[in-house]
Amino acid sequence: MKDRLRAAFAAAAVAIVLAACSVHHRGPHPGQLKLGMVTDVGGLGDHSFNDSAYRGLLESQSQLGAYIQVLQSRSAADYQPNLTALTNLHFDMIYAVGVLMSRDLSEVAQANPTQHYAIIDGDPTAFAGDSNVVVVTFKEQDGSFLAGALAAMMSTTHHIAFLGGEDLPLIEKFEAGYAAGAREVDPSTKVDVKYVGSFDDVAAGEELTQLLFDGGADIVYSAAGKATLGSIDAVRTRPAGTYVIGVDSDMDGLLPGKVLTSMVKKVYVAVFDIAKAIKDGRPLSGHIVLGLQQHAIGLTDFRYTRDQIGPQRLARLALIERAIEEGRIVPPYTLAGEAAFKPVPLP
């Protein structure tokens, strides 16, 4: 029995060695542009923020010939080890995806002043002294304003709702823009607000969305990262005329006809631009702000809901969009700004 076991082990060992010889090296080639990315706890497959950043990485791979690598974070304790592991391997650019990593990235960046980093949605004041970090933020209030305007036009109950992930200044931008957009088209619209308390708790996202629907709202804008998938589950069994608005990536196809639109944040544009700049030898630095004007923020093309919305509402939405681009409407990004916001009369 024992001998047979030994023989089996030996055979296995020989097989592995033989197989090993026939496998090619799969690491980066010398001189290849190396791009690393650390996701937040939402991870890949969130159909949201992380996936959008990953799309930028894939585009860099196909168009710039980059070697790409993603390390996913299962917990807050993973951020620093992940960032450090990529740093030790001397990647040309390391993307930290998400505001949750701000402080961890700041510590790692200060310890490694020659390494380039980029943080999506980072707090620019936290990186004021770190010249090796480029901070990318978005004017989410622009797109959220459009989402709010559309929701107020579509609501039959004049009652809509907002579901945020975590109660952070970042998500306040979504909430403020949304409420102001609703007010722009119909000041009598009621806007309920709830927060999940996390960006990855899909079950809680569904439960809270159900509560918002039960409370009388017929459209819920869910700015909750991966937890938004729960909101989409919640609208599945609701009657026609009830909608969820998705966030970050184009979620319209996840439940066609029930996802009214998605507030798309083209993180991938920023990821690609930063990679290209590194490849061209002129790394970006400082703080980059992207909004409607840069075509980095906006709603989807309504490919499943166009008929339900109708040409009149679409035309009105286009007017509002142009007003934001031209600066005639400045969507507020704080709740205080939202309270002071006055609807701008458009022709």
Next chain:
Amino acid sequence: MRRRSLGNAAAPLAAVIIIIVLMSIAMLVAGTSPLDGFSALIAGSLGGRSQIGETLVATSALLFPSLGIALAFRAGLFNIGAEGQLLVGALLAGAFGGSVTLPPFLAIIIMLALGAIGGGLWGAIAGWMKAKLRANEIISTLMLNFVAQYVTLWLVTQWLMGPAAIGAETAWLPNTYWLPTLIPHTRLSIGILIAIAIAVLLQFLFTRTVLGYELRAAGEAPEAARRNGINLPRLTWLSLTLSGAIAGIGGATIVAGELHRFNTQLSPGYGYVAIAVALVGDLDPLKVCVASFFFGILEAGGLAMQASAQVPKDTIHVIEGIIILVLAARRYVAQRSERVEAGSL
């Protein structure tokens, strides 16, 4: 007897060999040469000061819960709840450290003590349920993990959220409350020394004290122990309490040593991986230290392995799961065959 002790010494080594073989297969499946994979793994875990620091950070995080689990297992109790115990201990430490002003030395001592109290309390609940209600501790400790996860989330979001917190976390500890760094320019704190000290204490407990003897007796021959007047219910809650306390101190050292605040997502599952570590370490405190270091290498090196050799780090977690199964099955078989032998006598 001699055969048994020999088997015990061979088990961890066999486990390590099995891990290496399985990993080679996984690397081949992923299309990478095991040579590339392992060299990336070793370079990423031991190839420099920063790498060694990260390896030892992971070692430390695993060592506390593994020692707690080993203690409970030796007393015949399957504590699957180290994750929750660690979390509760970390929460108490973080909530205290982030909000109270005291002389730093005193604050650090109290944070560690609160870690022990929080984790111990969480373990004691399962111990009490087992001793009084005969509730199976595997189920109760496992379920208490989820209770801990949601209770801590609720407490943090309702009351304990730091003023400038991004995410569900408490306020940051002042710099003076941070555990001193052990290796300069790394994140490694002296927490790992505390863990090793606990391992030595446990070794002393098992080999030199009456309580340790009673615990082992309760684990290896509960019926005989009971007939000899050992109070089994008392040992049950005591061992689960101590087990939880050790995991809880681990949580406190993560808070005071590395993260410097409590975050509800502070553990990527240390308490679960620790079950494998304790089994690979054969439930022997000193061998558990070695096993933790081995798993620390896998955790830290696994990242580099993924990043430079394209082997997904998750293969390591798959293999850890297989190891739990293999070793748990082996213990089960050993126990059964011993029972059969005893019956035939």
